[in-house]
Amino acid sequence: MTADMPIYDTRPWLPAYGNAIARELPPPRYRNLAELAARACERFANKKAFTAVVPNGMNGTLTYRQVGELSDAFAGYLREVCKLQAGDRVAVQLPNSLTYPVVALGVFKAGCVLVNTNPLYTASEMVHQFNDSGAKVLVIVDMFADKLAEVIPKTGIQRVVLSGVSEMFPAIPNAIVRGVQKVWSKVLPPIPQLSIPVERIKAALASGKAHQSKAAGYWTDLPSSAVAALQYTGGTTGVSKGAMLTHANLMSNVDMVLAMGKSHHGSDECVLTALPLYHIFAFTANLLTFLELGGHNILIPSPRPVQNLQRAIENYPITWITGVNTLFNGLMNEEWFTAFPPKHLKAAIAGGTALHHAVAERWQKITGTRIAEGFGLTECSPVVTFNTLVGDVRTDSIGVPVPGTEVRLVNDDGVPVPHGEAGELIVRGPQVMQGYWNRPEETASILKDGWLFTGDVAVMDADGYFKIVDRKKDLVLVSGFNVYPNEIEDALAKMDAVLEAAVVGVPDANSGESVRAYVVKNPEFVSELTKDMVVAHCKSLLTDYKIPKSVIFRNELPKSPIGKILRKDLKAEVKAEFNKK
Amino acid sequence: MLSEAETKLLGIMMMVIMLGMGASLTFRDFLIAFKKPKGVLVGLLCQYGIMPFLGYLLAVSLGLSPALAVGIILIACMPGGTTSNIFTYFSKGALALSIMMTSVSTLVAVAAVPSLIAFYTKSAGVSGEFAIPAANVAQVLVVLLVPTVIGMILRKTNPNIGATIELIGSLLGVCVILFLIGSWVPRNYQLLLSTPWPVFFAAIGLGLFGMLLGYWLAQLLKQDNNRSRTISLETGIQNGPLAVLIVTLTFKDETQQQVLLIPVLYSLFIVLTSSVITLWYRRNATQEALARDSAKVGRAVSA
Numbered sequence: 108m109t110a111d112m113p114i115y116d117t118r119p120w121l122p123a124y125g126n127a128i129a130r131e132l133p134p135p136r137y138r139n140l141a142e143l144a145a146r147a148c149e150r151f152a153n154k155k156a157f158t159a160v161v162p163n164g165m166n167g168t169l170t171y172r173q174v175g176e177l178s179d180a181f182a183g184y185l186r187e188v189c190k191l192q193a194g195d196r197v198a199v200q201l202p203n204s205l206t207y208p209v210v211a212l213g214v215f216k217a218g219c220v221l222v223n224t225n226p227l228y229t230a231s232e233m234v235h236q237f238n239d240s241g242a243k244v245l246v247i248v249d250m251f252a253d254k255l256a257e258v259i260p261k262t263g264i265q266r267v268v269l270s271g272v273s274e275m276f277p278a279i280p281n282a283i284v285r286g287v288q289k290v291w292s293k294v295l296p297p298i299p300q301l302s303i304p305v306e307r308i309k310a311a312l313a314s315g316k317a318h319q320s321k322a323a324g325y326w327t328d329l330p331s332s333a334v335a336a337l338q339y340t341g342g343t344t345g346v347s348k349g350a351m352l353t354h355a356n357l358m359s360n361v362d363m364v365l366a367m368g369k370s371h372h373g374s375d376e377c378v379l380t381a382l383p384l385y386h387i388f389a390f391t392a393n394l395l396t397f398l399e400l401g402g403h404n405i406l407i408p409s410p411r412p413v414q415n416l417q418r419a420i421e422n423y424p425i426t427w428i429t430g431v432n433t434l435f436n437g438l439m440n441e442e443w444f445t446a447f448p449p450k451h452l453k454a455a456i457a458g459g460t461a462l463h464h465a466v467a468e469r470w471q472k473i474t475g476t477r478i479a480e481g482f483g484l485t486e487c488s489p490v491v492t493f494n495t496l497v498g499d500v501r502t503d504s505i506g507v508p509v510p511g512t513e514v515r516l517v518n519d520d521g522v523p524v525p526h527g528e529a530g531e532l533i534v535r536g537p538q539v540m541q542g543y544w545n546r547p548e549e550t551a552s553i554l555k556d557g558w559l560f561t562g563d564v565a566v567m568d569a570d571g572y573f574k575i576v577d578r579k580k581d582l583v584l585v586s587g588f589n590v591y592p593n594e595i596e597d598a599l600a601k602m603d604a605v606l607e608a609a610v611v612g613v614p615d616a617n618s619g620e621s622v623r624a625y626v627v628k629n630p631e632f633v634s635e636l637t638k639d640m641v642v643a644h645c646k647s648l649l650t651d652y653k654i655p656k657s658v659i660f661r662n663e664l665p666k667s668p669i670g671k672i673l674r675k676d677l678k679a680e681v682k683a684e685f686n687k688k
Numbered sequence: 689m690l691s692e693a694e695t696k697l698l699g700i701m702m703m704v705i706m707l708g709m710g711a712s713l714t715f716r717d718f719l720i721a722f723k724k725p726k727g728v729l730v731g732l733l734c735q736y737g738i739m740p741f742l743g744y745l746l747a748v749s750l751g752l753s754p755a756l757a758v759g760i761i762l763i764a765c766m767p768g769g770t771t772s773n774i775f776t777y778f779s780k781g782a783l784a785l786s787i788m789m790t791s792v793s794t795l796v797a798v799a800a801v802p803s804l805i806a807f808y809t810k811s812a813g814v815s816g817e818f819a820i821p822a823a824n825v826a827q828v829l830v831v832l833l834v835p836t837v838i839g840m841i842l843r844k845t846n847p848n849i850g851a852t853i854e855l856i857g858s859l860l861g862v863c864v865i866l867f868l869i870g871s872w873v874p875r876n877y878q879l880l881l882s883t884p885w886p887v888f889f890a891a892i893g894l895g896l897f898g899m900l901l902g903y904w905l906a907q908l909l910k911q912d913n914n915r916s917r918t919i920s921l922e923t924g925i926q927n928g929p930l931a932v933l934i935v936t937l938t939f940k941d942e943t944q945q946q947v948l949l950i951p952v953l954y955s956l957f958i959v960l961t962s963s964v965i966t967l968w969y970r971r972n973a974t975q976e977a978l979a980r981d982s983a984k985v986g987r988a989v990s991a
């Protein structure tokens with residue numbers, strides 16, 4: 108090692124790979140994701156690929172062969188019926204259901220670009236995303252079709268395809284689920300009259316079936332450098348922008364995830380997909396990775412309340428679970444889960460937000476398996492670091508960089524910080540996005556010389572394990588001292604009376620900024636919880652300037668679709684509050 | 689009275705209802721209930737402690753004739769009805785507890801119900817032609833356990849069929865009551881008009897007092913409000929169709945008609961009374977939730 112070479116570039120984490128993890132990524136095996144999908148559907152033709160399970164246990168299944176044929180038909184529909192060209196954007200706004208993989212893989216096979224869209228978006232969020240991406244075709248779940256009347260006239264969408272949650276279920280369960288949705292829960296709105304063609308997915312697939320055989324022709328010459336998906340992310344700056352992820356980006360991330368889990372992969376994996384596939388975490392870690400592995404994906408359309416997962420966990424031999432802290436915590440609060448944890452489980456993967464120490468420990472105790480926590484972001488397809496499944500358990504760590512990935516910690520000038528100091532985590536590797544769609548300025552501010560600046564502050568220990576200290580933008584500056592909200596939140600979470608907490612900075616006349624805690628009381632806890640109790644607790648664990656100056660009790664905290672607490676929403680509230688004053 | 693064909697139809701419907709109840713259960717549910725038995729034990733105490741005694745008390749204090757006394761004691765000794773699960777759902781109660789109470793009380797019924805009926809009918813001074821042979825009751829219950837177990841197996845082996853049957857079973861629970869109203873009431877119109885008020889009082893009171901006492905006992909045994917409300921509904925709502933089936937299999941002609949009066953009246957009125965109670969419980973549950981919220985807001989203001 109030369110004197111001017113930053114320690115990070117020597118990859119001090121390699122010993123942690125042991126014999127289980129390959130140090131380098133294998134060379135690319137496929138030209139693009141369409142080929143990855145087509146090969147998987149040939150290799151595993153007769154295996155079950157996807158099973159969607161609704162809360163009462165009703166379900167539908169597609170085999171790999173069916174997924175291959177149906178996605179070929181959807182590709183044919185996009186190119187021949189909708190007359191799309193390679194590179195055209197297709198917005199997909201679906202909960203986890205059998206339609207999702209058919210449509211997503213169909214988009215790849217057509218050489219088009221997938222625009223994953225949250226089904227719970229409001230009309231104005233939909234308009235922004237469809238216009239920003241320039242989507243021409245929209246595939247949307249029929250439960251939210253009522254928004255179309257307002258959205259479609261304001262966008263360039265030329266064609267709408269509708270799908271139900273129980274689409275492709277056997278006839279009777281499908282009729283019952285739809286009947287219950289329509290009559291009982293009244294969640295099926297009438298389809299508004301639109302000036303553009305609207306059809307159901309069955310009709311779209313039927314009209315595409317005639318062109319099914321042309322599908323291979325659409326993707327044979329599609330380079331891996333082509334954009335596969337525009338994955339929208341708000342970041343902390345507010346306006347939602349599309350991260351351009353290429354086929355190569357996503358395929359390399361699949362290989363990274365595979366490398367980290369290889370020691371635990373058998374020939375019949377079954378993964379519980381409770382996180383939404385429109386989110387990059389489940390999209391890569393569940394859909395693409397287990398497609399390549401020939402695994403069986405158990406899709407849960409609506410994982411909340413967590414009781415909705417009961418029949419899926421009882422009826423299928425789940426070997427992997429991907430989730431976020433709130434999901435694992437929720438499962439362990441269910442009696443049916445703790446009494447009979449899935450007995451085939453090999454490991455669980457956590458991401459999205461920090462995994463609490465207590466949750467990880469309890470999980471290990473209850474299930475006898477590990478939760479490997481990882482770190483990633485939309486802009487990196489998403490996985491950057493991961494805890495290994497072999498060797499020591501390191502809680503509170505996001506693990507080591509995945510193979511083929513360079514990571515550094517840098518100061519505000521972009522210069523690597525000495526070993527042991529906190530710095531912004533930056534990433535370079537084949538999974539890093541090409542930039543934000545049509546936003547050169549924002550791209551330039553986050554992507555420099557191939558390095559992606561994550562905005563997360565981390566430290567690295569002697570073995571090359573990283574630990575996130577906080578978001579750079581969430582730092583609270585109290586009288587010149589840096590306060591990391593995570594540290595205060597961890598301290599608050601140690602109170603039995605506290606269910607969840609979030610910490611933000613508020614303007615303060617004396618100290619510039621002061622710490623404010625938003626606290627959700629634990630309903631299990633009977634006695635009163637007061638501000639004084641919270642402050643006294645913090646004083647026992649933290650130095651003076653870190654103690655929350657104000658404590659606000661809330662019934663719930665704002666959360667993202669996957670359950671990540673959104674500090675930015677709380678900060679926006681604070682901003683509005685102090686602007687008034 | 690019910691014709692031969694109607695009795696058979698009722699029997700088949702009961703089979704399907706029990707098939708549906710089985711499909712709502714797993715073997716694991718029972719194991720969990722045995723691990724943490726308190727809620728279910730309190731429920732069983734209400735089901736087989738309070739209700740049969742209440743039936744006996746009403747029969748004796750109102751001076752009901754032997755045929756009517758058998759009717760009310762029989763319905764009072766029945767296990768929980770599957771419709772209680774639907775009412776619990778609407779009242780925002782503890783659904784898992786309700787389902788467990790229904791199924792455990794149905795299982796226990798095979799042993800408990802024949803002896804409870806024998807004990808209380810004897811205590812009420814009923815004998816001879818109006819006595820229900822314990823073997824009859826046990827036989828019906830055992831026969832009904834078969835579809836329950838088949839339902840449980842179906843849910844495990846084919847969740848689509850299991851869930852479909854579960855749904856059909858719970859819908860049929862309502863249909864059976866409609867069927868009883870449709871087939872019994874028009875033919876016994878005169879009888880209803882000439883029925884004295886104590887009979888109505890007994891048929892309606894059994895359910896109402898059962899819910900009230902169930903709630904109190906649950907509170908006394910330190911169940912929280914939500915579980916108490918669930919236990920209350922579960923206690924008051926009996927398996928009416930099962931009682932009707934046992935009567936039609938045991939008695940014939942005129943006797944059958946007399947014995948049947950209270951179980952049928954009970955089944956008709958319990959739908960109304962438990963609907964009202966459910967609305968009330970639902971309001972309480974909502975208010976408690978709101979009270980918890982405003983308590984927090986109060987603290988937030990002071991903070």
